[in-house]
Amino acid sequence: MGTLAIIVLALFLFAALGIVIYAVSIYNGLISLKENIKKSWGNIDVILKQRHDELPKLISVCESYAAFEKGVLDRVMKARENYFRANTVAQKAQASGDISAGLKSLFALSENFPELKANENFMQLQNRISHLEESLADRREFYNDSVNNYNIRIQQIPDVIVANILGYRQEEMFEVSEEERKDVDVKIKLPKF
Amino acid sequence: MDAANAINNFTIYCVIGLGAGIYWFVAGFRELKQKRTIQDIPTSKIATGAVGTNVEIKGQVICDEEKVIPAPISETPSVFYSIEIQKLVRNKNSSYWKSIDRFYSDKGFFVDDGSGADALVYIEGATVKRKGKPAEFQLASNNFNTMPPLLSQALTKNAAKLKRFKLKSTSWLFSDKYRFLEWYFKPSDSIYVLGFAESGLKVPKRRKLKFKTFLKAKKLVASDPKLKKRFDSNKDGVLTPEELEWGAKVIGEQLDAKYDKKQTKELVSKTKMIFKHKKPHPFIVSNMHEENLVKSIAMTSTLKMIGGPIVAVACLGYLVFTLKNFL
Numbered sequence: 417m418g419t420l421a422i423i424v425l426a427l428f429l430f431a432a433l434g435i436v437i438y439a440v441s442i443y444n445g446l447i448s449l450k451e452n453i454k455k456s457w458g459n460i461d462v463i464l465k466q467r468h469d470e471l472p473k474l475i476s477v478c479e480s481y482a483a484f485e486k487g488v489l490d491r492v493m494k495a496r497e498n499y500f501r502a503n504t505v506a507q508k509a510q511a512s513g514d515i516s517a518g519l520k521s522l523f524a525l526s527e528n529f530p531e532l533k534a535n536e537n538f539m540q541l542q543n544r545i546s547h548l549e550e551s552l553a554d555r556r557e558f559y560n561d562s563v564n565n566y567n568i569r570i571q572q573i574p575d576v577i578v579a580n581i582l583g584y585r586q587e588e589m590f591e592v593s594e595e596e597r598k599d600v601d602v603k604i605k606l607p608k609f
Numbered sequence: 610m611d612a613a614n615a616i617n618n619f620t621i622y623c624v625i626g627l628g629a630g631i632y633w634f635v636a637g638f639r640e641l642k643q644k645r646t647i648q649d650i651p652t653s654k655i656a657t658g659a660v661g662t663n664v665e666i667k668g669q670v671i672c673d674e675e676k677v678i679p680a681p682i683s684e685t686p687s688v689f690y691s692i693e694i695q696k697l698v699r700n701k702n703s704s705y706w707k708s709i710d711r712f713y714s715d716k717g718f719f720v721d722d723g724s725g726a727d728a729l730v731y732i733e734g735a736t737v738k739r740k741g742k743p744a745e746f747q748l749a750s751n752n753f754n755t756m757p758p759l760l761s762q763a764l765t766k767n768a769a770k771l772k773r774f775k776l777k778s779t780s781w782l783f784s785d786k787y788r789f790l791e792w793y794f795k796p797s798d799s800i801y802v803l804g805f806a807e808s809g810l811k812v813p814k815r816r817k818l819k820f821k822t823f824l825k826a827k828k829l830v831a832s833d834p835k836l837k838k839r840f841d842s843n844k845d846g847v848l849t850p851e852e853l854e855w856g857a858k859v860i861g862e863q864l865d866a867k868y869d870k871k872q873t874k875e876l877v878s879k880t881k882m883i884f885k886h887k888k889p890h891p892f893i894v895s896n897m898h899e900e901n902l903v904k905s906i907a908m909t910s911t912l913k914m915i916g917g918p919i920v921a922v923a924c925l926g927y928l929v930f931t932l933k934n935f936l
Contacts, residue, residue, distance in 0.1 A: 419933065423926045430634065430918035437638050445645045452649065459659040554657035554724075561651030569649075 442578045449566040453587055456559040457505070460590065463555060464499070464512060467548045471496050471515070474541045478522065478532065485525055492518035509590045512552070519545060556590045563587045618702070620931055623924040630921025637913030643736075644906040646891050647803060647899065655881050656724035663890055664806035664882065667899065668722030670794045678714060680793040681760040683744040687793035689718040691737070692763060694774045697786035706788055710774040712767040719880070720800050726881035729809060730802055730894060734886025738895040738902055743790040751784035753777070760789060794896065801899055802884055804892035809880035818861045826861035827853060836860065 475489050495514035502508040523542060526532050533539070567586045570579035650665045658664055672688040680690045691713050695706040717731040748756060753776060756764075764776045779785070794800065830836045830853060837848055840856035848856070886892045895902050 419926060419930045422929050423922055426922045426925050427918070430922065434634075434914065434918070438641075441638065441642055441645070445642075445649065449649055455662065456651075456659075462659075551657040554654045555659070558651050558653055558658070565649055565651065 438574075439578065442575050443582075446566075446569065446575060446578055446582065446584065449562070449569055450584065452562045453559070453566055456555065456562045457590075460552065460555045460559055463548055463552045464508075467515070467545060467552070468496055468499065470541055470545055470548070474522075474538070474545065477535060477538045477541065478526070488518065488522050488525055492522060505588045505590060509592075513592060516549060516552075519549070556592075560589045563589050620928065623927045623931075626924035627921050627928065630917045630919070630924060633913040633917030634921065635917075637910045637915075637917060640906050640910035640913065643891060643893065644903055644910060647893065647903055647906070650803060652899075654724040655720070655722050655728045656726035658806070658882065660806045660808045660882055662806070663804065664884075665801075665803040666720060666722055666728055666806075666882070667799070667801050668720040668728070670796060670798045670800050671719050671721045671727060672796050677796060679759060680744070680791055681763040682746045682757065682789060682791040683793070684759060685793060685795065687714070688796050688798075689732070690714045690791060690793035691732070692760075693743075693790040694771070695788040695790065696774075697788070710771045712763075712770050714763075717884075718794060720802060725879075727879055728802070728806070728882040728884060729880050730800075730804075730884040731886070732894060735804070735892045735894045737792070738893065738897060738905065739792050740897045740901070743792045745791070746789045747786065748789075749784045749786050750777075750779040751781045798896050799898070801895045801897065801902060802893070804884045804894075805887040805890040806882040806884055809883045818858065818865060822861045822864050823857050826859075826864055827857035830856035830860055 471492060475493060478489055492515060495511055495518050499508060499511035499515065502511045526538070526542075569575050570584050570586070646663070647665070650663055652665050652667055653659070655666055655668070658666070670688050677686045677688065678690070679685065680687045681692060691711065693708055694710040696709050697704055698707045713732055716733070717729055719727045719729055721727045746757065746760065753761075761776070764771070764774075768776065774787070830840060831848065836856060840852050840859075841848055842852055842855075843849075884892070893902075897905065
């Protein structure tokens with residue numbers, strides 16, 4: 417075999433090896449992107465679960481104040497039930513948004529109950545839920561970034577080839593519901609003193 | 610004879626070149642993977658980000674004013690510095706700097722991203738990507754006594770950590786040449802960290818009830834009819850010593866908790882995440898912006914992935930050609 421033939425063969429080997437390693441790295445990259453989405457959703461789910469566990473306690477504290485607007489409490493509890501029934505990300509996002517909106521109204525309304533505001537249990541629950549809401553917002557942002565990275569990657573060349581082979585489709589974002597975007601209606605049936 | 614020597618030397622360089630070319634080719638792919646990891650992991654907020662996985666954060670290096678230290682070579686006020694010691698190795702026809710030791714001013718530093726919590730970064734084992742050249746200082750071992758005092762102090766302080774370097778002056782005849790490279794992070798420097806994050810929250814341990822509080826609570830239980838009734842478990846109207854002790858413990862803990870609430874809040878650490886090198890997770894620390902960091906890694910990985918095979922094939926071609934002529 418001539419020197420030139422050996423050089424060409426070596427170049428060919430490097431190129432072939434390069435293509436194989438590159439394809440493997442794309443495949444692994446897409447898998448880890450997909451797993452990142454699952455993991456970041458799992459991180460949201462943990463917060464949602466913690467928030468759901470706190471809701472019945474909050475409702476029972478509020479219910480002990482007879483004059484408290486029952487409609488607001490029912491709204492929160494209904495949204496909580498809806499979350500358990502939700503299957504897709506969009507449905508869960510909708511239900512979670514409804515809970516957040518309901519809680520906003522509930523906390524706004526509590527301003528009219530000085531005794532309730534001074535209740536230590538209520539204060540603790542309010543702080544805890546506010547903290548969970550903050551974490552939820554940050555983790556939702558993180559989840560959406562993960563989805564965005566994945567959606568962009570599976571449409572780019574050469575990743576699109578591997579993505580098509582794997583049958584990867586675009587994932588849904590966790591979007592803020594219309595309810596959550598609305599301002600809090602503080603005029604809702606204030607109790608008469 | 611000289612021509613034969615030259616051919617032999619060039620052959621050795623070609624063998625080294627072939628190895629280096631293959632190494633660069635593999636290293637290029639490793640860097641490509643690193644680049645993709647940086648791009649694929651979104652930035653977390655320290656206060657609310659999930660731990661126990663690979664986490665990316667961006668923030669500023671923070672430090673109490675009294676903890677700022679001058680870097681040994683540049684004397685720049687810094688939060689954290691690294692000194693790399695290199696030795697000049699001489700061959701027949703060439704010489705090169707070989708890294709022999711390294712030490713840091715501390716185990717790590719804190720990063721704040723404005724989310725209300727901070728992260729502690731233990732630098733050991735991290736891939737540090739910095740912008741700009743490090744400050745350097747060169748010295749022969751027979752002139753160690755002319756070393757800048759801060760550098761000399763730092764070397765003496767870290768002597769136990771140095772495995773191959775000894776701060777000992779030699780005679781001119783046996784002197785070696787050393788190079789000291791310094792990099793540092795100043796307070797408020799922008800920082801990028803990607804690595805495995807552990808939880809940094811340390812819940813304060815339950816404190817033992819103070820004897821003084823116990824006595825105070827015991828008095829209170831014994832004198833207060835309501836408390837007496839509460840702890841009178843057998844409802845005989847009299848508190849037995851056991852009942853009194855039980856009551857004093859319960860009330861004492863409540864008293865302690867009341868006064869410790871504020872202190873407890875302060876005791877709960879602000880440090881939410883701890884970054885440490887953990888195999889096989891990546892660990893990258895940089896003072897560059899993420900976009901620039903990605904660009905820099907992309908450039909070096911491409912160079913290595915293309916340049917490596919070119920060098921390897923060229924060297925292989927020469928070796929085959931020489932071998933054929935020799936046979």
